[in-house]
Amino acid sequence: xxxxxxxxxxxxxxxxxxxxxxxxxxxxxxxxxxxxxxxxxxxxxxxxxxxxxxxxxxxxxxxxxxxxxxxxxxxxxxxxxxxxxxxxxxxxxxxxxxxxxxxxxxxxxxxxxxxxx
Amino acid sequence: xxxxxxxxxxxxxxxxxxxxxxxxxxxxxxxxxxxxxxxxxxxxxxxxxxxxxxxxxxxxxxxxxxxxxxxxxxxxxxxxxxxxxxxxxxxxxxxxxxxxxxxxxxxxxxxxxxxxxxxxxxxxxxxxxxxxxxxxxxxxxxxxxxxxxxxxxxxxxxxxxxxxxxxxxxxxxxxxxxxxxxxxxxxxxxxxxxxxxxxxxxxxxxxxxxxxxxxxxxxxxxxxxxxxxxxxxxxxxxxxxxxxxxxxxxxxxxxxxxxxxxxxxxxxxxxxxxxxxxxxxxxxxxxxxxxxxxxxxxxxxxxxxxxxxxxxxxxxxxxxxxxxxxxxxxxxxxxxxxxxxxxxxxxxxxxxxxxxxxxxxxxxxxxxxxxxxxxxxxxxxxxxxxxxxxxxxxxxxxxxxxxxxxxxxxxxxxxxxxxxxxxxxxxxxxxxxxxxxxxxxxxxxxxxxxxxxxxxxxxxxxxxxxxxxxxxxxxxxxxxxxxxxxxxxxxxxxxxxxxxxxxxxxxxxxxxxxxxxxxxxxxxxxxxxxxxxxxxxxxxxxxxxxxxxxxxxxxxxxxxxxxxxxxxxxxxxxxxxx
Numbered sequence: 269x270x271x272x273x274x275x276x277x278x279x280x281x282x283x284x285x286x287x288x289x290x291x292x293x294x295x296x297x298x299x300x301x302x303x304x305x306x307x308x309x310x311x312x313x314x315x316x317x318x319x320x321x322x323x324x325x326x327x328x329x330x331x332x333x334x335x336x337x338x339x340x341x342x343x344x345x346x347x348x349x350x351x352x353x354x355x356x357x358x359x360x361x362x363x364x365x366x367x368x369x370x371x372x373x374x375x376x377x378x379x380x381x382x383x384x385x
Numbered sequence: 386x387x388x389x390x391x392x393x394x395x396x397x398x399x400x401x402x403x404x405x406x407x408x409x410x411x412x413x414x415x416x417x418x419x420x421x422x423x424x425x426x427x428x429x430x431x432x433x434x435x436x437x438x439x440x441x442x443x444x445x446x447x448x449x450x451x452x453x454x455x456x457x458x459x460x461x462x463x464x465x466x467x468x469x470x471x472x473x474x475x476x477x478x479x480x481x482x483x484x485x486x487x488x489x490x491x492x493x494x495x496x497x498x499x500x501x502x503x504x505x506x507x508x509x510x511x512x513x514x515x516x517x518x519x520x521x522x523x524x525x526x527x528x529x530x531x532x533x534x535x536x537x538x539x540x541x542x543x544x545x546x547x548x549x550x551x552x553x554x555x556x557x558x559x560x561x562x563x564x565x566x567x568x569x570x571x572x573x574x575x576x577x578x579x580x581x582x583x584x585x586x587x588x589x590x591x592x593x594x595x596x597x598x599x600x601x602x603x604x605x606x607x608x609x610x611x612x613x614x615x616x617x618x619x620x621x622x623x624x625x626x627x628x629x630x631x632x633x634x635x636x637x638x639x640x641x642x643x644x645x646x647x648x649x650x651x652x653x654x655x656x657x658x659x660x661x662x663x664x665x666x667x668x669x670x671x672x673x674x675x676x677x678x679x680x681x682x683x684x685x686x687x688x689x690x691x692x693x694x695x696x697x698x699x700x701x702x703x704x705x706x707x708x709x710x711x712x713x714x715x716x717x718x719x720x721x722x723x724x725x726x727x728x729x730x731x732x733x734x735x736x737x738x739x740x741x742x743x744x745x746x747x748x749x750x751x752x753x754x755x756x757x758x759x760x761x762x763x764x765x766x767x768x769x770x771x772x773x774x775x776x777x778x779x780x781x782x783x784x785x786x787x788x789x790x791x792x793x794x795x796x797x798x799x800x801x802x803x804x805x806x807x808x809x810x811x812x813x814x815x816x817x818x819x820x821x822x823x824x825x826x827x828x829x830x831x832x833x834x835x836x837x838x839x840x841x842x843x844x845x846x847x848x849x850x851x852x853x854x855x856x857x858x859x860x861x862x863x864x865x866x867x868x869x870x871x872x873x874x875x876x877x878x879x880x881x882x883x884x885x886x887x888x889x890x891x892x893x894x895x896x897x898x899x900x901x902x903x904x905x906x907x908x909x910x911x912x913x914x915x916x917x918x919x920x921x922x923x924x925x926x927x928x929x930x931x932x933x934x935x936x937x938x939x940x941x942x943x944x945x946x947x948x949x950x951x952x953x954x955x956x957x958x959x960x961x962x963x
């Protein structure tokens with residue numbers, strides 16, 4: 269399974285990517301939306317885990333752009349904010365919506381659920 | 386509750402809050418009193434003043450009219466009596482001028498004259514001729530008075546001097562009241578004779594008694610010495626002296642006030658009858674004269690009393706209505722103001738919490754992932770896997786991060802649910818969240834919280850934020866009422882297919898019946914000294930109503946309180962539309 273992980277917090281995204289790779293998930297990560305789009309052009313990913321609030325292209329916008337490239341791609345949103353807008357967008361646009369800090373087991377369960385759908 | 390308390394308006398029952406955030410705009414009780422006082426003063430004073438002027442004027446007018454009427458009656462009576470006497474005196478004068486002394490000394494002719502006089506004028510009793518020596522030479526009448534000597538009598542001397550005489554009323558030989566008129570006629574030889582007649586006083590008396598005198602009015606004659614000459618109704622008997630002072634001589638009819646023997650105020654009208662020894666007296670009781678005034682006065686005072694009562698009632702009713710409406714408007718204004726303040730405060734807390742949670746969440750996520758990675762390394766790389774102590778330490782870090790994460794997520798959730806949203810609610814989760822906020826306090830104060838939720842409670846449609854506020858307020862109140870070591874029981878049951886019932890029971894200080902009746906009133910608080918606003922339960926009540934539910938409270942002083950919240954499974958249409 270190939271997962272694309274995008275978050276502007278490099279410390280977070282790099283560590284989470286490494287942790288997922290320990291669990292036999294092939295992960296690429298980016299800290300900007302533009303970098304993520306470049307990665308998605310090179311490879312096909314089953315799932316994208318996107319931070320909702322990022323400088324430049326936001327998580328929601330990025331989802332739209334990625335969907336154009338890979339219509340079958342699934343999405344999980346991450347957020348550290350949990351505002352009303354995030355909540356509405358996160359629950360309507362993606363299969364699930366997780367607030368940081370996340371439990372790795374819950375994330376794995378959500379990844380499994382999303383990809384199985 | 387007394388009747389006064391039941392009918393008294395809201396502003397009289399309320400406490401006058403003069404300072405602090407719940408300060409009332411006005412002192413309503415004072416405004417009410419001033420409104421009544423001033424309105425009463427400006428309406429009643431002119432009314433009373435006009436009535437007093439009218440009272441005085443009417444009294445004087447009636448009094449003056451009565452006096453004038455009495456004067457008129459007296460003047461008429463005086464003229465009538467005077468005419469009666471002068472008419473008879475003139476008749477005698479005519480006879481002495483018309484007839485010769487010989488004719489008059491002829492008894493037959495004298496008798497014929499007496500008959501003519503009786504027929505023409507009335508009142509004549511007898512007729513006699515008296516010579517210059519005072520002997521009655523001829524007499525016709527009911528008695529035998531011929532040859533009687535009057536020479537030593539006062540009236541005989543008076544006739545010689547004045548030419549005529551009208552006597553006082555006296556009994557005389559006949560023992561019946563009568564008066565005498567005598568006229569002198571001079572003869573060519575220088576001598577004279579006197580024609581004398583006795584008059585019956587019945588005509589007099591009839592005339593006097595026929596005068597229209599109201600009540601205990603009386604009309605009679607006295608002589609110049611004050612001896613009563615004619616019968617009276619209420620005075621002394623005839624020929625006795627009157628009880629009043631003899632009026633001073635005057636050509637006119639006079640009127641004065643006096644007091645009778647009984648001490649009553651009387652009006653005395655007097656008139657000297659010209660060329661006679663008589664004074665006409667009319668005596669009236671002032672009270673009788675003012676009888677019509679008494680009736681008018683009663684009507685006037687009655688009208689004033691009814692007017693004052695009606696005006697006061699209208700003023701009282703209208704002032705109370707107006708002041709109460711202003712008071713209620715002020716109360717609504719305060720309520721809305723404080724609800725807004727409260728909502729703003731909650732929203733600010735929500736925003737602050739969300740900001741803090743967000744700022745903490747990102748570094749917390751990094752700690753989480755770093756610690757997680759360390760654990761992964763120890764788990765997945767065999768070289769490190771044996772060190773159980775380090776794995777334990779990492780688990781401890783991860784557990785703490787999770788705990789922090791739970792708190793920040795709860796804060797975010799609380800902030801998000803400030804806005805009105807109908808969603809599917811698990812009451813258990815809501816109660817868990819609410820109790821989560823108070824968990825530390827419960828631990829510090831050793832309060833046991835028992836949450837008993839029936840297994841069959843379904844999820845239902847409602848507003849999470851409002852439910853949180855409702856239960857947070859009730860549980861907060863319960864915590865406030867309990868001492869260290871208290872016990873809070875929360876039981877959730879489904880009573881029928883439509884409602885979920887939540888019972889929150891504490892074993893705190895409880896409430897008196899008086900407090901119990903007022904707990905939902907805005908600004909009513911038993912905790913004003915410790916910062917209570919008196920709005921918590923008022924808002925709770927409003928929120929429960931808004932969600933289509935019901936709230937009920939039972940309490941016993943010293944034993945504890947139970948709040949029962951009944952919530953519908955479906956929200957009311959109005960809320961659902963939001």
